[in-house]
Amino acid sequence: MRKGDTQEIRRLNRRAILSHLRRGPLTRADLSRLTGLAKSAVSRLVEELLQEGLLEEGAFTSPPLGRPGTLLHLRPGARxxxxxxxxxxxxxxxxxxxxxxxxxxxxxxxxxxxxxxxxxxxxxxxxxxxxxxxxxxxxxxxxxxxxxxxxxxxxxxxxxxxxxxxxxxxxxxxxxxxxxxxxxLSEVFFHGEENLAYLVLSTGLGVGVVAEGRLLRGANGAAGEVGHWQGQGERRCACGRKGCLETELSLEALLQHHRALGGEAEDVDTLRAQAQEGDPLVQASLAHLGEALGRFLANLAVAYDPARVVVGGKAAELFPFLEGPMRRALEAHAFLQAHRTLPVQPSSYGHLxxxxxxxxxxxxxxxxxxxxxxxxxxxxxxxxxxxxxxxxxxxxx
The missing domain is CATH 3.30.420.40 (ATPase, nucleotide binding domain)
Structure with a gap:
């Protein structure tokens, strides 16, 4: 046995206990059954975690079969x-x-x-x-x-x-x-997704891709910089080149399109407030962005074939206005039948x-x-x- 192996085993066992408790409250007997650890080992490790303030005990359970037990919880705000x-x-x-x-x-x-x-x-x-x-x-x-x-x-x-x-x-x-x-990575951590595309749509456009449980980084760390995919446009991008995708698909592009229609919203927050009031110019601009987003997602699905797409950035808070035209465009341009119904949802954290x-x-x-x-x-x-x-x-x- 290598020096330190005992400590490594202890760490792995603690991690197993914490991982199961992340899914919900459990008794010590539940943890023994789920982890395969002896009840004595579970009790010892649980006592450590209680003393460190990581866990707390909750309600007392009386199951129909087996011995009663006390539910263990991750302590809110412990870390x-x-x-x-x-x-x-x-x-x-x-x-x-x-x-x-x-x-x-x-x-x-x-x-x-x-x-x-x-x-x-x-x-x-x-x-x-x-x-x-x-x-x-x-x-x-x-x-x-x-x-x-x-x-x-x-x-x-x-x-x-x-x-x-x-x-x-x-x-x-x-x-x-x-x-x-x-x-x-936060979606992997909180939800355990193995095939995911996380789309940040704000001033620019970027994607974080998790494929078969691994984050794609690329040889130079540039994997996911989809906002700089080259197209045929003539607008100058912040990167110095012409025709980058984010000159057409970004919240900055949304504001430019809105102004071209005669709108006067100076920022996305104002635009969102006007959308909620039913402003027709704002709704037309958002429909235009939603359609472009749907076509982009059809291409993204071919490139990475994610099981789920999460939309983050300030676009997450515009999602109710983007979803309809986005879904119609995705269905119209999807390569596989499965891509027509690709789950797409806004981040629950919004712009945070x-x-x-x-x-x-x-x-x-x-x-x-x-x-x-x-x-x-x-x-x-x-x-x-x-x-x-x-x-x-x-x-x-």
Whole structure:
């Protein structure tokens, strides 16, 4: 037996118990049956988790068969992480508990010309008073992120940015990820999806794809940058090229189309409010975007064949107006019969979804480590950074 194997087994057993309790309350006997562990082992590990404040005991059960037992629950708010979306027009910062509940959220806008130093300084100013007890800060960016480098974020105008330098003074562990990829990973973590496309439709257009349980990254981290698929259009894209898809399919394109029809909405929030009031120009613009979205999803289904598509970004809050024309276009252009009825739904977190994705990077790792990392970094066999989120055993696999 290798040194540390006993600790690894303990961690795996704790993870199994926590994973089953994520689905709902269970008794110790239920956990023994589901995990295959001896009742004595389950009792010992459950006692650890109770003492650490991760679990709590609830109602007493008296089943028709078998011995009575006490239901165990994941304790609300027992662990949480900070998540942020550093977007084109503003930043979202929130705290997410390990059950997926948003504890609090804060948003602020900033000029598009604001640089990374200014934006991260404000982010840290807002986050620093709220770091106590947090597992870490995960943040997302609308561009190609590889490790601690941002290679290119066209809509921000940033290239070859060292995130490590910006984060050096922050007191918590930090993780950076592309907004669509982080959102896709959060869907894997919370719902266990194995074939998923997560579409971020906002100022730009990006997709996070999970295929057979693995996030697609590509050789250079650019997998999913579908907003920069080339077409025949003549509009100049923020990336510097002409004809990129997001010049036709994005919320910026929606506003431009609305103005071309004679509308005067200055931003998406105003446009949504006018749509709710039944403004015909707004409804025509949204129908145009919904149809374009449906055609795009027909192509996406051929490229990746997902079992489900989730729409995030501010488009999630416009989904009721987009769904009808989107569904009709998807049915009309679908390649396979199954694609005609492809499940497409808005993110339950709305425009907070990318920040939720950032926080879930840490929450998923916490579960992967059986809750031992936050207890003591050395008890899981090494530094936190040495544990890969996407290994074959973890929820991000």
């Amino acid at each position: 949480f992480a900070l998540g942020a979306e550093v977007g084109v027009e503003g930043t979202v910062l929130l705290a997410l508990d390990w059950r997926g509940e948003v504890i609090w959220a804060k948003e602020w806008r900033h000029p598009k010309a604001a640089g990374p130093e200014e934006r991260f300084a404000r982010l840290f100013q807002e986050a620093l008073p709220k770091t106590e007890g947090a597992l870490g800060l995960g943040f997302t960016l609308p561009g190609v992120v590889v490790g601690e480098r941002l290679l290119f974020a066209p809509n921000l105008g940033w290239r070859e940015l060292s995130l490590k330098d910006l984060l050096a003074d922050f007191p918590l562990p930090t993780l950076a990820e592309n907004d669509a990829k982080a959102s896709a 979804a990318a920040a939720v994705g950032g926080a879930s990077l840490f929450l998923a790792r916490f579960f992967e480590l059986g809750g031992l990392w936050a207890e003591s970094p050395r008890r899981n066999g090494g530094r936190y950074a040495e544990v890969a989120f996407g290994d074959r055993r973890g929820p991000g696999a």
